[in-house]
Amino acid sequence: MTEKDFIPKPYSSALEKGSFTWSSPSNIALVKYWGKKENQIPANPSISFTLDACKTTTELKFSKKSNSCNYSFDIFLEGEKKDDFKPKIETFFKRIEVYLPFLKDYHFVIETSNTFPHSSGIASSASGMSALALCLMSVEKELNNKSEEYFMQKASFLARLGSGSACRSLEGDLIVWGKHNEIPNSSDLFGVKYPFKIHKNFKNYHDTILLVDKGEKQVSSTIGHNLMHNHPYAKQRFEQAHDNLSKLKSVFKEGNLNEFIAIVESEALTLHAMMMTSMPYFILMKPNTMEIINKIWKFRQETGLHLCFTLDAGANVHLLYPEKEAEDVFKLINNELVAYCQNGHYICDRIGFGAKKVK
């Protein structure tokens, strides 16, 4: 597949108006995407658990307009008009117009809502961009009916052009994005389902997100990704991501949770180490992030259980643990970790199976 394969032939059908709704989850990377080339091509492959409870639902209403000069759309979040979201959507439309040439033919009303609070420090770009990409693909499907496989691949391809990690949110439960020699059909252009069997230890894997800091990040992901250009450790980091993905293959096959923990925690800390060693450097972890990490390590030492953490580009901590150890971890969260969460807030999630069409 190349980019050109997603440029459609002139559409054969006509469509006046309609509406589609998709609900799409967030995802949490185990091997991190950090650094990209032109056109949202990742500098290294990544792999993520698709989540279940943290999701965005987007309704896209469309009606044909008399001219095709400009983009025309309104966007609402939880019923409130959000003109400040418009530049991001406009940039997205510009990037994808060659692949969806109908964009200037319609006026769109985009109504979106998240299951998690907007100001929770949880990025809504992955779930939001994937839900919007799926709605737009539903419009295209009315204009040229293509296969289900093409639909999902192109939706992931479009979501990637909105936000890289969004291309990993359409399906579940484990998604690879970025070319990797040992993962057949893996691609820099879109996310693919992890193609091998996954050990039962990972079934229903939990992700509890401890909301350490709900504020706006001081440094955006876009700036962070860019700082990987000319980064002194970039080459080694990109190689390490390939190696970690190779190692995870045997972990997923054999269910070795201790190896899983070592890879996942190292990936999280390496991501933040890249931030701390870029120029300019920055730190997104907060003192409570560190407190939680130390509590997790102590808990593991004392109990021998398999709780581990990962981090996104922020201060919040994702607690990852197997279903059968959930009771003990809940006690730790309620007795000790909740004290480090802003207003005592955390979100219970688990591994999920991807986006759903609502109507």
Ligand code: DP6
């Ligand atoms: C740290 O996908 O938010 O969460 O492509 O610029 O929109 P853009 O970046 P984004 O970056 C996510 C980075 C990460 C790691 C990951 O999810 O793999």
